[in-house]
Amino acid sequence: MIKLEYDFFIRDVLEVAPELIGKYLFLKKDNVDHLYMITEVEAYRGEEDLACHASKGRTSRTEIMYTRGGHIYVYLIYGMYWMFNIVTGKEDDPQAVLIRGIEGIKGPGKLTKYLGLDGSYYGEDICNSSRIEIRDNNIFHPITITQRIGIEYAGEPWASNLWRYVIRNDPK
DNA sequence: GGCACGATGTGA
């Protein structure tokens, strides 16, 4: 298992997102190591993407998306659920990958609750953290590509862009 | 300051 470094994350989100399928999320909780295979992600790309929070421009919340890839973007939705994202791309090119599923857990809100991820991870450097990393075991997994979930409000073409990537055979 | 609304999940 190789830890992924900046060169992996500092690329366009449409390259990084599909490659994250089958990779492993490493977490250290209470001094115990855990590995979870990533099974579902979505790409959010630039200020022009009306489903991307960066479409509102640079704010205290979206600021982290304007940094170079490898930082963590976490935010609260519906007052209850933390969404876990990894920033990608170069500095000043706001992009992020929303991690929507790991093996056995479907749904971005359930995922963060299960893993214990919250606002304390906002801005964390996933290439230089003692508690969270992404690792690769070089095993390829075929993927299914679909539209992103829950962003119809963004209108076209954003609602129809095929920017959701799911591990194939992962039921739904 | 006030208000509308979500990259969701659950349960009727």
Add this chain to the structure above:
DNA sequence: CACATCGTGCCG
């Protein structure tokens, strides 16, 4: 389909 629950963006 209703709704919980609150940070954020936007307007005033």
